[in-house]
Amino acid sequence: MLKELTPLASHSNGVDCRHLSVFNLLNYKQYSHFESVWKQCGLFYTKPTDDAPGLLRSKYLNIEEEMHLVHNIDAFSLKTIDSQGFINDCLKSIKHNDPIIVYVDTYYLKGNFYFQKKHMLHTVILADVEDDIFTLVDDTFYQIYQLEKTDFLKTANIKRDDKYVYNYLTFSLKNAKDILETKDFLKVINQNKIYLSGDLKEEQLQKLSNLHRDYPVKITGMNAITQFVKDYKYFETEQEISQEIYYSLYLSLMELANYHYRYFSFLKFCKLKDPDIDELLDLLEDMSQEWRVSSNMMLKAMYKNDLNLFKRMLRKVENIKMNLQLTLERSAIILCKYKYQGDFQYVD
């Protein structure tokens, strides 16, 4: 087994299984600022059709792009349908003391709480292979599983774009930056400001649509919230809302919360003593929590079939617009103060 690769001891706010697996893997590789690597935060509204209600989303970069942004970490997401090729890569990773993150289906993950109960896309770290026993580290559930090869292949064979594949992530820190500079933080503040404001160019919109292939991105920025609330107001007059709607709202609002929490955590690594940065941090912490509370409301509404919680969620989401506006303004003040105009035009 790879030395000292055990589940991380504690969880900060706003993390999912993928965040935690990456944290643990980078920590194992002795990358000290591992909690800063997730940082993208945008705001979009994806809808199946113009008439139907949709979901709010936050992601605008794939994992390779996000890890590379300012941290220069080289991440590779590999997919294959070839089980033997996948196993060979797993064995190679262990031999070279270079752990990989494997996507799994919880329904087939023996030892997990959701085994034979629920299909959920999940991540684990492959920590060892010995005598055809595969040892997996699960940071979300603080567990270590030991699976036979057939069980490992079963849980690792996941559905992506209507195809069953083996999907795993590898990381190289060869070019990674150890210490982030002021310009790195400004770069992310600038980029997130663009994607939170929704003031996007045609090619940026096109890229977003490629990233969110399930539903097209219809509206961005502040208007995304306005349209979301408008679309779902209709449901306030219903007697009952389906479990599927509650559950998809719960997941998408949780995603929004997690991306905001991650941006907040990233910015906490900034060493600048600046009241505007402190103010931006406060705003981001508040917004992260507001998204989280909205998401919790949907979880409880689903359990109790409580329409009142649905109405409270809509009010809360509507109120987030105020903090979003203040966040955009504070970001602009910071970028202006440090004369940030792009990657190499910054004056300290």
Place this chain on the structure above:
Amino acid sequence: MDPFVIVNLEAYFNIKGISTLKNINSADFSGLGSSYPAEELPKKGVTTINDTPFLFPDSESIVDSLTFDEQLIKLPRGLYKRLHILGAADNGSFREKVYLVDGIKKSQIKVGLTGWIVPEPHYSEKKAFICSMGYSQSEGIVREFKPIIWHQTVDLNNVGDIEFLQLSDNPAMHLFAITLEKGD
């Protein structure tokens, strides 16, 4: 002079978070069917935690605690040094805005409450009660988690006379009791 002013929250209770083994289905602290075990908590009445007296609620009542729903809680008007809270959060840990109102002025403080099944505090609270098990409407007795009621203390920083506490909207924030501490 006794510096503590115990506040009776009964009129504001809107949820039942404590159940007995005989009647597990009567309470739902988490909003997902789980509750604290009454057998491991005090009976109704004044109980002292970390030298601070609190009015612990009646766990046999239909409601025994409140979740944040923008309530305006009436307080004995006065100048207070600290606010003491017995409470916990569910489905995460939260730091929420609370407003101190004196009729004209409104000032903001933040109250952090750690999740009820999180073993260590996120917001420097002290552990008031640690239960050895929780109750679940679907699972019965659950020994995998050890529910905690936290004692949170918030400095009021001489904000002036206060007459009301105004809560924000967060159904995951729960209060069982509050006590105010007067200044020197």
